[in-house]
Amino acid sequence: MKRFIPNRVGLLATVGIGLLMVPFIGLLIRTPWTRFAGDLSESGTAVRLSVVVSVSAALVAVALGVPLGWALARGRFRGKGLVRAIVLLPIVLPPVVAGTALLASLGRRGFVGSIIDDVFGVTFPFTTPGAIIAASFVALPFVTLVAEAGFRAVDESHEEIAATLGAGSWRRFRRIALPKAAPALAAGAVLGWARALGEFGATVTFAGNLDGRTQTLPLAIFFELQSDPEAAFSLSLILVAVSVVVLVVARRAWVR
């Protein structure tokens, strides 16, 4: 049966998609195409740093988010609702609040940061590891939630059979659950990576802004907007393009 969209629903839906599309059209119109390659190469440092930070953060988020997702999908423990709420928090939290909270805890005067400083003589603010921590913090929920959904979708009967054949829980996790959830985990990793790549507020708050050390592409865009807006437009467009590719790739992995 062909489904018709009621007029008023269709109208608002059109306004909705328009609201989402108009900014990108603006960016396309304002991007100085003749300078595109030049702007990109001039921002090489920020691009390279963004790759390092976002990939590292995605790895951290996968290493921690997959186990967390598994625990939420399969684990039976008290306070699971609370754990899930904590996992969701960075998604709804303004990134600047995340950055402030990171400063309050892992900063030089933070209750964890001060101990690390005393013991190891290491501080995180204003360092690349600090930028990676900020990006990991915001990326982790995405990896966790997608991993949880992925593990839930895996038919447990295979693992039950493997258990009757004497496979231990670690072996069942590694040889059955993990491979079966792999497409979802890959999608989660890509989403987490994209979130890390776009991270701005927590990074600028916690890690600061220094060329080559903590100035990732989004920070470079913010500061370019104040000195060379056209460069900011073309760099923004690059991030839009990367995000579109990510969505297409992630969706393909997700649907498969």
Next chain:
Amino acid sequence: MRAVGILTLVLAAGACSGSRSAEVFVGSASSFAQVLEASQDSYGQYELKVLVGGSQLLVTQVLEGAPMDVIVTADWPAMEALVAADQVAAPPTLLGHNALVIAVERGNPLAIGSVRDLARPDVKLVLAAAEVPLGRYSAQVLDAAGVETRPVSLAGSATAVAGLLASGEADAGIVYETDAQVWGLTGISLPPEIDVIAEYYVAPITGAPNPEGGTALIEFLLSSDGRALLTRLGFAV
């Protein structure tokens, strides 16, 4: 059609808010915002809406069509960009001056005494980014002193520098004297041979939603009451 009605209302409210004459939108260099916030009582009939940001970001916003009535920048180059783009309704006026100081945590635990100490490897130095006025002033000071520094971060506004010092994440920075006071930092004056004086400029914006309110604000800031307020808050007029 109720949903559409609500949407129309929202859009209409958005369109109207710009023309309500009771409000004056003023974009302010972050270091000057305290003056505007303190102006509200004396300024009377209009409600001041202060948009705080790095001067340069405010300039970009005006150039992109943000509906502001008045802008206060912390240096001339930021204001000049608006003049050059024909975005000011009247020539900018010099409002007042601010001194620059080396700011350190209260009590100066690292015993920082001069600009030269800012280059010490054990000092975590924060400067304002070169894109904002304070960053330009700081670069002038460091150039004049012939000191090469390795800052740990370049902050996006003057108050962001002060905030990082106040929170203890950084050890030293160059800030406006007034911000050092507001944030409770210890300020170390610069010797006259490398000192730079910050200049604040005010101008009404072309196509302002509330030009009368904007003019009234500028008149207040330049009046004897306005000048007294600036002086009280540590600015020189």
